[in-house]
Amino acid sequence: MKTSAVTVCVINIVALVLVSGKDIRTYFQECQSDPSTHVDEDLLRKGLRGELADETAVGPHALCMNIKRGFQKPNGDVDVATLKKYLDQAEDRNVTLIDQVLKECGQRNGTDAQRAALALLDCMHRIIPHKEEHHQASVSAYRFHDECQSDPATLIDEQIFQKFLRGEEMDEPALGPHTFCINVKAGLQSQNGDVVRDGLKAFLSGKTKDTSAVERMVKDCGTRNGGTPEEAAVGLAKCLISNAKGVIDFISVFEKTEEKH
Numbered sequence: 572m573k574t575s576a577v578t579v580c581v582i583n584i585v586a587l588v589l590v591s592g593k594d595i596r597t598y599f600q601e602c603q604s605d606p607s608t609h610v611d612e613d614l615l616r617k618g619l620r621g622e623l624a625d626e627t628a629v630g631p632h633a634l635c636m637n638i639k640r641g642f643q644k645p646n647g648d649v650d651v652a653t654l655k656k657y658l659d660q661a662e663d664r665n666v667t668l669i670d671q672v673l674k675e676c677g678q679r680n681g682t683d684a685q686r687a688a689l690a691l692l693d694c695m696h697r698i699i700p701h702k703e704e705h706h707q708a709s710v711s712a713y714r715f716h717d718e719c720q721s722d723p724a725t726l727i728d729e730q731i732f733q734k735f736l737r738g739e740e741m742d743e744p745a746l747g748p749h750t751f752c753i754n755v756k757a758g759l760q761s762q763n764g765d766v767v768r769d770g771l772k773a774f775l776s777g778k779t780k781d782t783s784a785v786e787r788m789v790k791d792c793g794t795r796n797g798g799t800p801e802e803a804a805v806g807l808a809k810c811l812i813s814n815a816k817g818v819i820d821f822i823s824v825f826e827k828t829e830e831k832h
Contacts, residue, residue, distance in 0.1 A: 595640070602635035630685030637688045647684025649691060651677045672698050712757065712824045719752035736821045738812050747801030754804045764800025766807060768793045775811075775819070784818045 681687030758770030796806035
């Protein structure tokens with residue numbers, strides 16, 4: 572299997588089970604305990620930062636998880652009945668979304684079982700809003716900022732950062748390193764400075780339910796704007812702050828929020 576951007580999206584799903592329900596965490600640990608389906612957690616962290624990964628490292632784990640949850644049969648076919656039962660049990664059950672998932676994701680998409688597993692997860696991820704992902708996004712922004720503040724190389728004066736979040740124009744050398752540090756941790760940029768559009772969309776979706784606004788911001792800000800990674804980071808941040816007016820308050824986004832346990 573080759574490296575693909577889809578894998579980044581799938582890795583996010585696998586990694587986020589760590590903050591999901593008890594059964595899912597149990598399945599995750601069971602799949603991790605088997606050497607044939609173990610996935611390096613370093614790989615998961617890289618995926619959350621928007622770095623591409625080899626699907627061969629993720630496919631066996633994804634298939635293991637899907638079989639344990641009943642989404643797939645051992646031969647890789649989608650178990651539509653079990654998938655529907657799972658979706659029907661959701662607290663915020665949405666018939667329209669369920670029908671869409673079953674229609675678009677209910678047919679096997681992949682020549683082998685592992686590819687089919689990755690395709691199924693990616694398909695579901697595109698359609699279903701993930702509450703845990705949204706919560707993770709809300710608590711992560713402050714944490715990423717705090718982590719970047721702890722490194723002298725990416726430290727910035729707090730008042731300057733707050734002014735920047737309010738949209739004030741400024742020429743501050745510390746903005747580039749600090750903003751790039753946050754963006755990489757949040758999965759908005761890769762290490763070379765390119766915008767990770769899937770990560771950007773997931774991050775924004777955790778801040779607003781206005782899907783049209785999210786799509787607009789991804790379209791307007793999803794192309795690299797700047798020479799160095801740090802310049803591109805500031806360009807991306809400025810674009811988001813400008814385009815998010817009336818939709819997302821970035822001052823609130825970077826306020827300290829308690830983690831859920």
